[in-house]
Amino acid sequence: MGAQRHPSTVWLRVSHSKLDDYRACPLRGHLNWGVPKPQVQQPETVFGSAMHYMFRLFMKPHPRTKRYPYGELELFKNVWKGFWWRAVKGKHGFESRTAPPAKVAWEDDAHPGRLFGAGLNVLEEFFNQHLKLRTERPHLLERRFSVSFGDIILSGIIDRIDLEPDGATVIDYKPRYDRLSLDLGSQLTFYQIGYNQLRKRIKGRPPLKRLRIYQYWTGEWLEAPLRSESDIGMIFRSSAELSWYLRGIYGDQQLDERILAQIHQFNVGHLVVGDLPPKLPRGKHCQYCPHLHHGCAAWVAGQPPPARQQFQEYWDQNRAATMPTQLPLLQHSVVAAAVNAYRTSLLDPEHIQIDLFPESTPSA
Numbered sequence: 001m002g003a004q005r006h007p008s009t010v011w012l013r014v015s016h017s018k019l020d021d022y023r024a025c026p027l028r029g030h031l032n033w034g035v036p037k038p039q040v041q042q043p044e045t046v047f048g049s050a051m052h053y054m055f056r057l058f059m060k061p062h063p064r065t066k067r068y069p070y071g072e073l074e075l076f077k078n079v080w081k082g083f084w085w086r087a088v089k090g091k092h093g094f095e096s097r098t099a100p101p102a103k104v105a106w107e108d109d110a111h112p113g114r115l116f117g118a119g120l121n122v123l124e125e126f127f128n129q130h131l132k133l134r135t136e137r138p139h140l141l142e143r144r145f146s147v148s149f150g151d152i153i154l155s156g157i158i159d160r161i162d163l164e165p166d167g168a169t170v171i172d173y174k175p176r177y178d179r180l181s182l183d184l185g186s187q188l189t190f191y192q193i194g195y196n197q198l199r200k201r202i203k204g205r206p207p208l209k210r211l212r213i214y215q216y217w218t219g220e221w222l223e224a225p226l227r228s229e230s231d232i233g234m235i236f237r238s239s240a241e242l243s244w245y246l247r248g249i250y251g252d253q254q255l256d257e258r259i260l261a262q263i264h265q266f267n268v269g270h271l272v273v274g275d276l277p278p279k280l281p282r283g284k285h286c287q288y289c290p291h292l293h294h295g296c297a298a299w300v301a302g303q304p305p306p307a308r309q310q311f312q313e314y315w316d317q318n319r320a321a322t323m324p325t326q327l328p329l330l331q332h333s334v335v336a337a338a339v340n341a342y343r344t345s346l347l348d349p350e351h352i353q354i355d356l357f358p359e360s361t362p363s364a
Contacts, residue, residue: 007315010034011246013153014239016190022242023265024285026276030307031295034250034276035314039290040103044175046094047115050087051216052159052173053096054080054123056141059134059160068134073127080123081116088112125219138163140202145194149236152243156190163202167209170195177213182224189227189235241265249274250311274308 010033022029031037058076061068070076086092093099106112140161147154160171170191181187188211199205211224241263248255248271260268270276278296279285286292298304305313 011243013155015156016187019186019242025279027278028289030276031291034311040105042288046104049094076127084116122216143198145197147193147197156194158191168206169210169212171212173214173216175217177222182222188224189231192227275306
């Protein structure tokens with residue numbers, strides 16, 4: 001799970017992944033975010049994580065010399081070979097050399113080898129496209145953002161930001177991307193919101209010029225339209241609805257009728273029973289779900305208790321191991337409100353007199 005959190009962060013912090021998970025299938029959202037546990041990963045998922053790691057490795061200069069590594073393709077491929085097979089053997093994870101090992105549902109014994117070969121092709125194309133670009137165009141890698149909206153925080157990580165004289169380009173790496181997601185998907189809308197907050201810390205505060213997807217299976221670039229004020233407003237609205245919905249599911253206070261009347265994108269009937277069912281019948285939304293054959297099957301068989309009970313038991317158990325005194329679930333909203341106020345003060349430049357840990361940014 002990483003750092004210990006308060007239960008209320010489940011509904012006070014919203015990312016595009018969390019929003020999309022709960023909208024696609026309430027049970028998937030619950031198992032990924034409400035009661036997260038290590039799962040057997042899909043091969044496509046770990047391959048994507050490994051590609052992101054290799055792209056970052058190639059695009060990141062040495063912190064002292066500012067020189068870029070892997071100027072020769074064969075050297076870059078050798079790094080991939082060592083990283084991939086050590087991850088497959090469980091020496092480390094697929095996100096980085098320091099990540100914990102992951103269990104993967106390989107199709108057969110030869111599947112890791114097929115993906116290794118595919119990775120060689122992907123990285124060769126990336127190398128050819130970015131060898132000169134990485135030295136000619138300033139860029140920022142994996143920038144985190146947190147944007148306050150009322151008492152919730154919208155958060156995420158932007159894969160790459162390219163800085164050009166006439167503005168910035170937000171880039172996301174994807175294996176493939178459909179037209180609907182390109183035009184209307186929540187992820188790029190979150191990233192546009194995030195960049196508008198991050199630009200305050202970038203020299204010259206360059207405006208956002210475009211949103212792009214690097215489709216690494218083909219090496220193609222896809223152009224996405226900049227989001228309108230209406231698109232951005234809808235994301236804030238959807239995030240607020242999700243936050244209210246999860247408070248009603250996981251919290252121990254009944255939501256006001258006026259709030260319930262404002263929830264349109266989620267089934268408020270779930271709040272009555274305190275449970276989050278899967279989206280049935282199963283379909284395309286189940287394609288890469290790690291819970292299909294375990295958590296989902298168990299719910300259909302009527303085995304697990306309701307989501308509200310699972311949530312409270314899960315967080316009580318996790319807090320018991322790390323917190324000397326326990327707060328009743330009711331009090332976590334008070335703690336979270338204080339944490340949120342502190343975070344909001346950090347996000348407002350007027351509250352910060354000295355930045356003790358300034359982020360280094362490349363010169364334009």
